Amino acid sequence: xxxxxxxxxxxxxxxxxxxxxxxxxxxxxxxxxxxxxxxxxxxxxxxxxxxxxxxxxxxxxxxxxxxxxxxxxxxxxxxxxxxxxxxxxxxxxxxxxxxxxxxxxxxxxxxxxxxxxxxxxxxxxxxxxxxxxxxxxxxxxxxxxx
Amino acid sequence: xxxxxxxxxxxxxxxxxxxxxxxxxxxxxxxxxxxxxxxxxxxxxxxxxxxxxxxxxxxxxxxxxxxxxxxxxxxxxxxxxxxxxxxxxxxxxxxxxxxxxxxxxxxxxxxxxxxxxxxxxxxxxxxxxxxxxxxxxxxxxxxxxxxxxxxxxxxxxxxxxxxxxxxxxxxxxxxxxxxxxxxxxxxxxxxxxxxxxxxxxxxxxxxxxxxxxxx
Amino acid sequence: xxxxxxxxxxxxxxxxxxxxxxxxxxxxxxxxxxxxxxxxxxxxxxxxxxxxxxxxxxxxxxxxxxxxxxxxxxxxxxxxxxxxxxxxxxxxxxxxxxxxxxxxxxxxxxxxxxxxxxxxxxxxxxxxxxxxxxxxxxxxxxxxxxxxx
Numbered sequence: 001x002x003x004x005x006x007x008x009x010x011x012x013x014x015x016x017x018x019x020x021x022x023x024x025x026x027x028x029x030x031x032x033x034x035x036x037x038x039x040x041x042x043x044x045x046x047x048x049x050x051x052x053x054x055x056x057x058x059x060x061x062x063x064x065x066x067x068x069x070x071x072x073x074x075x076x077x078x079x080x081x082x083x084x085x086x087x088x089x090x091x092x093x094x095x096x097x098x099x100x101x102x103x104x105x106x107x108x109x110x111x112x113x114x115x116x117x118x119x120x121x122x123x124x125x126x127x128x129x130x131x132x133x134x135x136x137x138x139x140x141x142x143x144x145x146x
Numbered sequence: 147x148x149x150x151x152x153x154x155x156x157x158x159x160x161x162x163x164x165x166x167x168x169x170x171x172x173x174x175x176x177x178x179x180x181x182x183x184x185x186x187x188x189x190x191x192x193x194x195x196x197x198x199x200x201x202x203x204x205x206x207x208x209x210x211x212x213x214x215x216x217x218x219x220x221x222x223x224x225x226x227x228x229x230x231x232x233x234x235x236x237x238x239x240x241x242x243x244x245x246x247x248x249x250x251x252x253x254x255x256x257x258x259x260x261x262x263x264x265x266x267x268x269x270x271x272x273x274x275x276x277x278x279x280x281x282x283x284x285x286x287x288x289x290x291x292x293x294x295x296x297x298x299x300x301x302x303x304x305x306x307x308x309x310x311x312x313x314x315x316x317x318x319x320x321x322x323x324x325x326x327x328x329x330x331x332x333x334x335x336x337x338x339x340x341x342x343x344x345x346x347x348x349x350x351x352x353x354x355x356x357x358x359x360x361x
Numbered sequence: 362x363x364x365x366x367x368x369x370x371x372x373x374x375x376x377x378x379x380x381x382x383x384x385x386x387x388x389x390x391x392x393x394x395x396x397x398x399x400x401x402x403x404x405x406x407x408x409x410x411x412x413x414x415x416x417x418x419x420x421x422x423x424x425x426x427x428x429x430x431x432x433x434x435x436x437x438x439x440x441x442x443x444x445x446x447x448x449x450x451x452x453x454x455x456x457x458x459x460x461x462x463x464x465x466x467x468x469x470x471x472x473x474x475x476x477x478x479x480x481x482x483x484x485x486x487x488x489x490x491x492x493x494x495x496x497x498x499x500x501x502x503x504x505x506x507x508x509x510x
Contacts, residue, residue: 015174023397033395036388037426063446064425068396071422071451080402083421087162087450087503089321107167107323119167121322129297134322135448136162159473159484191475218475242474242481 006079008144009116012106018120019103021073025061027096033065061094066133070124073102078139086122088135094124101125104137115140147337148330148360149210150186152225152263152289152317157198158191158216160321165200167323169207175327175357182360183327185210187227187343189263189317192218192240194229212340216263217249218242221275221282224249225289225317228258228344246272247282259344261315264292266302273302287347290314291354293328294321315347316354327357366483367439372469379431380464381494389419389459392426409458416459422451424463424491424500431467433487438472440483441508447484448505455499462494470503482507 030045044051044059051059061069067088074083094100104120111117117140124133153168154161168186175181186209188195193215200211215226220243226233233256237249246262253260265272265288272288290303291314307314316329333352337343346352386406393403401408402418409417457463467489474483484507491500 014170015178025396029395029397032391036391036395038429063449064422065396067425067449067451068392068420068422071420072396072398075400075420080400080418080420081456083453085450085452086422087448089160089448090446105324107163107171121162121324135450136322159475218481 009141010144012118014106016106020101022099063090066094082139085138088133092132094132099127147184147333148182150318150327151315151331152189153186153320155188163323168326169203169209171323171326172209187212187214189214189216189225191216219244219246221246222270222272223263225261225263228340230256232256233258259347262288266299273306287313291316291329293318313350314354330355330360369437377467381462382427384461386459392423414458419457421453428489431465443509447507450503452501455497457499463491466490482509
């Protein structure tokens with residue numbers, strides 16, 4: 001069922017930019033995630049000391065969690081049932097407690113097997129332009145006529 | 147004309163962009179962003195796609211699509227334009243430890259040209275190897291503008307070109323559709339295929355440009 | 362010569378299974394809390410039921426957390442001393458809702474070398490398919506790990 005607050009397929013055009021949407025992964029968020037994920041703590045995602053031993057400046061956000069954050073930003077915009085494919089490359093360690101700027105650029109719009117598909121390049125960046133995560137997303141959107 | 151001399155399609159393991167998405171993105175750059183981009187070279191990692199034919203897409207979207215390679219060497223990545231079957235028989239395109247000097251020599255022997263990619267890239271660029279004392283006799287051009295560079299890396303390439311009097315190309319290093327065209331190479335003459343691209347590079351009359359300047 | 366990788370190629374075509382994983386409303390709630398998810402379809406049962414689901418919807422990447430529960434064998438790669446998570450892909454095939462019970466099946470997809478800023482690396486890609494209690498494939502997850510010299 002389409003999210004009536006989300007965009008319609010007809011509203012979207014190639015080259016459209018979405019975001020940036022700003023999110024933050026706090027220490028508490030990461031700890032909660034690791035606990036659920038089953039990753040014994042302390043670890044390099046939660047401990048300054050262990051992170052430094054791994055050659056990192058501080059604890060980082062797990063790649064799996066960064067994907068969840070990207071997904072959240074996209075479903076927030078397009079609707080909870082919209083995200084069909086999210087394919088990401090983890091490029092740089094992501095710090096805790098810093099703004100994560102998530103943006104998407106529409107690179108294709110098409111109708112396929114009765115679905116309205118939009119394809120986006122997606123990026124998670126830091127405030128200083130760090131490219132933490134990049135990839136593509138395939139999203140389906142309702143038609144305004146439905 | 148403006149050509150992006152460095153891009154990767156899904157034929158490369160780390161790219162997520164199809165060639166069709168690239169040609170569609172060129173229309174966005176032309177029609178929505180007011181930029182000029184005439185074509186691009188697919189420089190796939192560690193391979194050359196002899197079997198791929200993009201002529202129909204190229205004609206449909208009025209975009210010049212050329213094929214090349216980006217090969218891994220022990221002295222960094224090297225873009226190769228004008229790859230032939232004879233060259234691919236002479237060198238192993240998948241050899242990540244090949245000597246870049248041998249590659250450059252083999253490329254010229256077979257009518258192709260090898261251009262070190264992103265020479266300012268930390269840890270893997272030509273600048274690092276030259277600082278370690280390696281020399282590359284006969285080299286006269288590198289990729290000066292690379293769209294995938296981090297802060298400081300294109301500046302290192304600039305310095306290299308100035309100090310060594312190298313010619314410089316430009317390419318986006320796109321792995322995603324919307325990154326295509328971020329950097330381009332401007333040619334005063336028309337290039338219609340890979341052979342003419344090699345000739346134009348050998349002629350030395352070209353400049354690297356950012357997309358915003360391609361208007 | 363192309364870099365000759367040594368690893369256990371017999372692993373191709375072998376499925377490694379795990380589960381069942383019970384997708385409870387609590388599990389979804391904790392996942393939501395960890396990323397600050399507040400969408401009503403993921404958090405409110407009444408909203409999800411009004412949309413025709415039997416329980417709250419699971420955010421599409423929740424399954425990625427379950428992959429680590431599949432016991433994957435060592436591929437016996439003769440390369441690298443450091444290993445890190447390089448990338449991930451999730452393809453949603455069907456909705457996952459609270460009350461679902463999922464099985465996972467993983468296989469080795471590919472192993473390949475490349476060089477980057479950090480030198481030569483070898484990438485190992487595993488693919489996991491999640492199936493619900495009705496036998497419906499609900500998601501495919503690909504995880505890519507890089508080994509570095």
